[in-house]
Amino acid sequence: MTQLLSNAEELTAKAIRAGAETQEELEKFYEKLETYGQELEEEDPERFFDGEIDISHLVIEDDKPVDNFQSAQQQRLFVDAICSSKAVPKPFLAEANVGLFHYIKSQAIVPDMLLSIGVQRAEDWTVRQARSYLIWELGKAPDVCIEIVSNKEGDEVGLSQRSKQKGRKYTKKDRYALVGVPYYVVFDPLQQLQNEAEMNGALARVWTLTEGRYVELTSKAGLQNVGDMIWLETVALGLTLWEGCFEDDISRLWLRWCDRNGQVLPTGAEGMELERQRTDAETVRAEAEKERAEAEKLRADRLAEKLRALGIDPDNDS
Numbered sequence: 001m002t003q004l005l006s007n008a009e010e011l012t013a014k015a016i017r018a019g020a021e022t023q024e025e026l027e028k029f030y031e032k033l034e035t036y037g038q039e040l041e042e043e044d045p046e047r048f049f050d051g052e053i054d055i056s057h058l059v060i061e062d063d064k065p066v067d068n069f070q071s072a073q074q075q076r077l078f079v080d081a082i083c084s085s086k087a088v089p090k091p092f093l094a095e096a097n098v099g100l101f102h103y104i105k106s107q108a109i110v111p112d113m114l115l116s117i118g119v120q121r122a123e124d125w126t127v128r129q130a131r132s133y134l135i136w137e138l139g140k141a142p143d144v145c146i147e148i149v150s151n152k153e154g155d156e157v158g159l160s161q162r163s164k165q166k167g168r169k170y171t172k173k174d175r176y177a178l179v180g181v182p183y184y185v186v187f188d189p190l191q192q193l194q195n196e197a198e199m200n201g202a203l204a205r206v207w208t209l210t211e212g213r214y215v216e217l218t219s220k221a222g223l224q225n226v227g228d229m230i231w232l233e234t235v236a237l238g239l240t241l242w243e244g245c246f247e248d249d250i251s252r253l254w255l256r257w258c259d260r261n262g263q264v265l266p267t268g269a270e271g272m273e274l275e276r277q278r279t280d281a282e283t284v285r286a287e288a289e290k291e292r293a294e295a296e297k298l299r300a301d302r303l304a305e306k307l308r309a310l311g312i313d314p315d316n317d318s
Contacts (some may be wrong), residue, residue, distance in 0.1 A: 030203065035291065036132065067097075069188060071112065071148045074254060077246055077267065078093060078113040078146060083255045084268035091120040093142070099132040102179040108132070108215065109175055111145040117235060141180040143235050146255075147172055149188040149199075156186045157198040157205075172216060182209050183217070183232050187255045204255050206230050212272065226253070229262045 067075075075096035080085075082094040094115040099108035119138045122129070130138050147156045155163050155171045155175040176184045184207045186199065193199045202222020207214035218230050229240035238258040245251050246267070266274060304314040 018293070050174075064257075068150055070252075073247060074148050074187070075112050075186040076190070077254055079258065081265040082115060084271055084281040085143035085257075087257070087259070087265050088115075088117060088235075092117045093119055093121065093133070093138075095133070100135075100145070100179070101132060102135045102141070109145075109172070109179065111176075112148045113143040113144075113146040114142040115142065115235065115237075116142040135179070141182075144174050144232065144237075145181045145188065146185040149186060149190065149192045152192050156188075157193060158195075174222070177209060177212065177249060178215050180209065182234060183207070184214060185255075189253060191254070203253070204228075204230075204239065206232070206239065208232075223255075227262065229258055231260060237265075238262065255307050 033157070079094045080098050082092070088140050089092075093114070096113050097110055098114065099110055100114065101108055114133065116138070119140065122137075131281060135140065135141055147154065149156055153160045153162055155168070157171060157173055159168060159171055173184055173186075184251065185204065186193075187204045188194070188199045189203060191199075191203070194201060199205060202218070202224055204218070204223040207219045208217045209215075217232075223239070223241050226243045229238050231238045238260060240256055240258040240262050241252050242256045242258075242264055243251055244254070246254060259265065307314040
């Protein structure tokens with residue numbers, strides 16, 4: 001039977017890895033674990049049946065998400081480019097608005113986009129365990145989680161006034177750090193979180209997990225201008241600000257996956273267009289070669305006719 005929880009010694013080691021050194025810091029770490037339902041206690045037999053973990057109490061689908069057009073399109077752009085470009089080796093998961101559960105008693109964190117390399121969806125989606133990202137089932141945290149800022153209430157970097165009034169203590173950034181997500185990305189296209197303690201002039205910022213804490217990977221300025229990019233070494237992907245059309249004819253600003261040179265990964269539609277352009281170019285090249293060959297043959301035929309008029313057999317090599 002799966003052991004979900006550790007003993008006190010392992011708990012303390014986990015706290016130390018997260019940066020806790022003093023007794024006060026250890027107590028704060030324990031408080032965080034308890035707040036997010038990550039408390040490590042003895043295995044509860046009532047949570048098991050037939051050797052499987054009972055997740056009947058987890059809300060894995062609630063039919064409540066409400067997104068705006070910008071966020072919805074940006075999510076599709078993130079997922080489409082990863083799935084269509086073949087830049088990431090299979091197996092992988094690239095999903096939008098899928099619940100992420102890091103512990104049996106936790107509430108879902110729902111990133112706008114997550115990328116997890118080296119994991120495979122289960123075959124049978126009628127099983128509840130197969131329909132959400134359960135870390136104990138898939139064996140690892142996602143490699144990248146992205147939040148798209150829609151308003152000032154999402155707690156992506158700092159706590160909103162509403163969250164403070166409700167007594168909440170931890171931001172999404174705190175929660176993803178506790179889950180162990182190596183890269184956390186915040187994209188603020190509508191510039192909702194521009195105070196000094198949050199995005200501070202940047203449209204996008206990226207943090208990387210180092211010894212249990214997030215350290216900013218982007219520069220102090222963050223990503224501000226079209227063409228600015230940041231490289232995520234362990235997933236061999238970059239992110240860049242890009243301006244152009246996606247799904248309609250209006251040019252907008254997007255955050256896009258890119259290669260090390262800053263070249264954006266194409267979506268399925270863009271890939272088809274690039275292939276069409278390559279095919280058209282090959283057709284033009286072939287037509288030009290055909291016309292060149294025909295012109296060369298015509299020139300040779302005319303020369304042969306002139307030689308025959310002079311009594312010379314062009315086919316006689318002697």
